[in-house]
Amino acid sequence: MWKAAVGSLMVGLSSYVDDLCNSFHITEPSSLTWAHAVDSQAELEAADAMFYESDAGALSEDGRVIMCHFPTQITSDLYLDELLSAVEKRETGLKIDIKLEKLVAPIGDLLSRVKLGVPVWWNADVFGKKKLPLEALADVATKDTVLSLGYIGTSFGEAERKDIIKQLTDSGLLLPASGEISCRHITFAFSARLALSCTTELVKLLDALPSTSLTLWTGVNDPRGLTRAEELRLRQALPMSRVFLDIKRQTWLGWFASWLEWA
Numbered sequence: 661m662w663k664a665a666v667g668s669l670m671v672g673l674s675s676y677v678d679d680l681c682n683s684f685h686i687t688e689p690s691s692l693t694w695a696h697a698v699d700s701q702a703e704l705e706a707a708d709a710m711f712y713e714s715d716a717g718a719l720s721e722d723g724r725v726i727m728c729h730f731p732t733q734i735t736s737d738l739y740l741d742e743l744l745s746a747v748e749k750r751e752t753g754l755k756i757d758i759k760l761e762k763l764v765a766p767i768g769d770l771l772s773r774v775k776l777g778v779p780v781w782w783n784a785d786v787f788g789k790k791k792l793p794l795e796a797l798a799d800v801a802t803k804d805t806v807l808s809l810g811y812i813g814t815s816f817g818e819a820e821r822k823d824i825i826k827q828l829t830d831s832g833l834l835l836p837a838s839g840e841i842s843c844r845h846i847t848f849a850f851s852a853r854l855a856l857s858c859t860t861e862l863v864k865l866l867d868a869l870p871s872t873s874l875t876l877w878t879g880v881n882d883p884r885g886l887t888r889a890e891e892l893r894l895r896q897a898l899p900m901s902r903v904f905l906d907i908k909r910q911t912w913l914g915w916f917a918s919w920l921e922w923a
Contacts (some may be wrong), residue, residue, distance in 0.1 A: 676806070676873075698713065699729055701737050709752070712752055714743055716758050754779070758784045782797060789813055801833065807846045821861050852907050853882075877906040886909060
């Protein structure tokens with residue numbers, strides 16, 4: 661399904677999100693479904709979603725990228741080449757969460773050789789309390805690369821927004837003359853809970869970079885999740901045609917965890 665849409669995509673244009681939605685037959689990006697931590701053969705077998713999220717966390721002795729959640733895991737029975745074959749066969753998307761800088765080059769080499777017909781995102785935390793330098797991704801990104809660039813922090817304001825734009829410009833991912841990006845698409849990954857406190861700045865970020873999007877997430881191990889009211893606040897404050905939601909709804913356990921936090 662993705663192969664039919666990919667031909668119409670132009671570098672840097674926000675039509676990427678529209679075409680992605682069309683390829684998965686959904687009306688807005690927030691309807692995309694996710695399978696998390698697909699880091700083993702068993703998890704791959706059980707995965708049932710439009711997009712898989714998998715962690716690149718180690719390198720084997722023969723140079724294969726191992727899918728595992730570093731540093732809590734350092735090995736698994738699933739390799740990136742096997743994962744790529746699976747998503748191609750199933751026609752699902754893939755977000756590769758890169759945990760170590762040394763894995764960027766081998767991932768790029770493999771993707772340049774296999775030429776997938778399904779959407780693949782490169783994800784790494786590169787802003788705020790960064791874990792990887794942005795330059796590591798910028799150096800290997802091509803006009804076909806989709807980058808999911810994570811921000812880690814407890815607040816996000818004007819200074820942080822301007823710093824993101826400066827870093828994108830300095831890295832060559834943002835072309836200052838045209839305001840366009842040099843890769844296929846960039847989505848900024850933010851904690852949904854943080855986003856609740858900074859929607860105005862996030863809108864300004866999207867306004868400044870019209871060919872980008874947001875991906876708002878809740879952690880797999882976060883017991884709280886978002887209430888329906890909190891999700892509605894995000895939907896009312898943000899341009900949902902450019903926002904992916906990878907969130908879980910709050911359960912009674914999440915409510916209890918929130919109550920303990922405020923008690």
